[in-house]
Amino acid sequence: MRISKRTDYALRALFTLLDHYRGAPIPIRELARRNDVPKRFLEQIMLDLKAQGWVDSVAGIRGGYVLARSPEKITMGEVVRHFDGVLAPIECVSVMGYKRCSQEPVCRFRRVFLDTRNYIAGVMDRATLAEVAKGLPVSRQEVSANFNGGEGI
Amino acid sequence: MRISKRTDYALRALFTLLDHYRGAPIPIRELARRNDVPKRFLEQIMLDLKAQGWVDSVAGIRGGYVLARSPEKITMGEVVRHFDGVLAPIECVSVMGYKRCSQEPVCRFRRVFLDTRNYIAGVMDRATLAEVAKGLPVSRQEVSANFNGGEGI
DNA sequence: TTAAATCCGACTGGTTATATCGTATTTTGT
DNA sequence: ACAAAATACGATATAACCAGTCGGATTTAA
Numbered sequence: 232m233r234i235s236k237r238t239d240y241a242l243r244a245l246f247t248l249l250d251h252y253r254g255a256p257i258p259i260r261e262l263a264r265r266n267d268v269p270k271r272f273l274e275q276i277m278l279d280l281k282a283q284g285w286v287d288s289v290a291g292i293r294g295g296y297v298l299a300r301s302p303e304k305i306t307m308g309e310v311v312r313h314f315d316g317v318l319a320p321i322e323c324v325s326v327m328g329y330k331r332c333s334q335e336p337v338c339r340f341r342r343v344f345l346d347t348r349n350y351i352a353g354v355m356d357r358a359t360l361a362e363v364a365k366g367l368p369v370s371r372q373e374v375s376a377n378f379n380g381g382e383g384i
Numbered sequence: 385m386r387i388s389k390r391t392d393y394a395l396r397a398l399f400t401l402l403d404h405y406r407g408a409p410i411p412i413r414e415l416a417r418r419n420d421v422p423k424r425f426l427e428q429i430m431l432d433l434k435a436q437g438w439v440d441s442v443a444g445i446r447g448g449y450v451l452a453r454s455p456e457k458i459t460m461g462e463v464v465r466h467f468d469g470v471l472a473p474i475e476c477v478s479v480m481g482y483k484r485c486s487q488e489p490v491c492r493f494r495r496v497f498l499d500t501r502n503y504i505a506g507v508m509d510r511a512t513l514a515e516v517a518k519g520l521p522v523s524r525q526e527v528s529a530n531f532n533g534g535e536g537i
Numbered sequence: 538t539t540a541a542a543t544c545c546g547a548c549t550g551g552t553t554a555t556a557t558c559g560t561a562t563t564t565t566g567t
Numbered sequence: 568a569c570a571a572a573a574t575a576c577g578a579t580a581t582a583a584c585c586a587g588t589c590g591g592a593t594t595t596a597a
Contacts, residue, residue, distance in 0.1 A: 232385065232387060232468055232469075232470060232471055232472065232473060233385070233472070233473055233475075234497075235553090235555090236555065236556090237554080239474060242493050243491075246492055256573095259573080260572090260573085266487060267486045267487060269557085271556070271558075272555065272557080274574080274575085278574085278575070278576080281575095288573095288574060289563095289564085290563040290564060290573065290575080291562090291564020291565060291574075292563090292564060292566075292570095292571060292572040293564075293566090293572080294563080294564070294572080296574090307493060307496055315385055316385075318385055319385065319386070321386060321387055321392060324522075324527065335521070335522075336521060338396075338399075338521055338522070339399055339517050339519055339520075339521060340395050340399060340460060340511075340516050341521065342520075342521075342522050343508070343516055344387075345522055347504050347508070350500065350504075350507075351385075351473075351500050351504075354496060354503075355496070358493075358496050363492055363495070363496055364492050366492055366495050367492075368490055369477075369488075369491075369494050389586060389587095390585085411541080412542080412543080413541090413542085422588085424588055424589075425588080427543080427544085431543085431544070441542095441544085442542085442543085443542065443543045443544080443594045444541075444542055444543075444593095444594045445540060445541040445595060445596050445597075446541080446595075447543060447594080447595070448542075449543090
C-alpha cells in the first residue's frame with residue numbers, strides 16, 4: 232500500500248523547483264539539502280524526471296534543475312505511476328497494470344479495491360503541482376483527526 | 385501502492401470460509417483448489433489467520449478450517465493491516481505505522497496522501513466480510529468505467 | 538493402523554528498494 | 568588556459584522483502 236522513497240523524493244524536488252519556477256536553476260546539492268534526501272540518490276531521480284520531460288537541466292557550474300512544464304501540467308498521479316507503476320492496490324482493478332485473475336467472475340472483495348482505486352486515481356490525477364502547492368502543510372490536528380474517530384484506525 | 389499476495393490469498397480463503405459459515409471445516413487442499421492458490425503457501429497463511437483469531441482449525445482427517453468469528457466482526461482493513469503493515473500510502477500520514485518526517489512542517493503534497501489514506505481506511509474498516517459478501521462480483525463494465533472517463537487513468 | 542489433515546520451522550531464489558561510487562562531460566568565472 | 572562545480576551515465580552493493588517450497592512432526596477419524 233505504500234509509495235516508494237523515489238516517488239517521495241521526486242515530489243519533494245518537484246515542489247522545491249516549483250517554488251523557484253522561472254528562476255535560476257537549482258543544483259542537486261541544494262535540492263538534497265533542503266529536502267533531506269541523499270544527494271547521490273537524488274541525482275538518479277532527477278535524471279529520470281528529466282527523461283520524462285518534467286524538468287530541464289543546465290550543466291556546468293551555476294547549473295542545476297528547473298521545472299520544464301508549467302505546474303498545472305504535472306500531476307501527482309503521473310509521478311506516482313511513473314515510479315511505482317500503478318495506483319491500484321491490486322492488479323485486477325488496475326487500468327494501467329491490469330492482469331487477469333482467475334477469480335474475477337466470483338470475487339467479491341474486488342469491488343472494495345476497485346472503489347479505493349477509483350478514489351485514489353481521481354484525487355491523484357486532479358492533483359497538479361500548482362493546485363497542491365496552494366494548500367498549506369497539514370496541521371497536527373488534521374493527522375490525528377481519525378485516531379479518535381474510527382474503530383482504531 | 386499494492387497489497388501483497390498474502391493478503392489477496394488470505395481474503396480469498398476467508399470469503400470461501402464465509403460461504404460455509406457454521407458448516408463442516410474446509411481443508412487447505414480445497415481452499416487452495418477453489419481459489420487458485422499454491423497449497424503450501426496457503427498453509428502458512430492459514431496458520432497466520434488462526435494466530436490472529438480469525439479462523440479456527442480442526443486437525444486430523446476430515447479436518448480443515450472454519451471462520452472463528454462472526455463475519456460482521458472481521459474487516460478487510462484488519463486483514464490488510466496485518467499482512468501489509470499499514471493502509472497509508474506514506475508513513476508520515478499513517479496512524480499505525482507513523483514515522484516522523486523532517487519535511488512535515490513544510491510539505492504540501494502530504495495533504496493529498498492524507499486524503500487518500502483517510503478514504504482507504506474508511507472504506508476498508510467498514511468493509512466487514514459479511515457486508516462485502518452481500519455484493520455481487522464486479523462486472524466488466526464497472527472496471528473499464530474509468531478508462532474513458534478520466535484523463536487517461 | 539493408516540490416511541489425511543494441521544502444525545512448525547527452515548530454506549531458497551528472485552526481485553525490489555535504496556542507495557553508493559567512479560568517472561566522463563559540460564559550463565562558468567578568473 | 569584552467570580550475571571549480573555542476574550534470575550525465577553506468578556499474579555495483581546490499582539489505583530487505585516477497586512468494587513459494589520442503590521435510591517432517593503431530594493430530595484425528597474411520
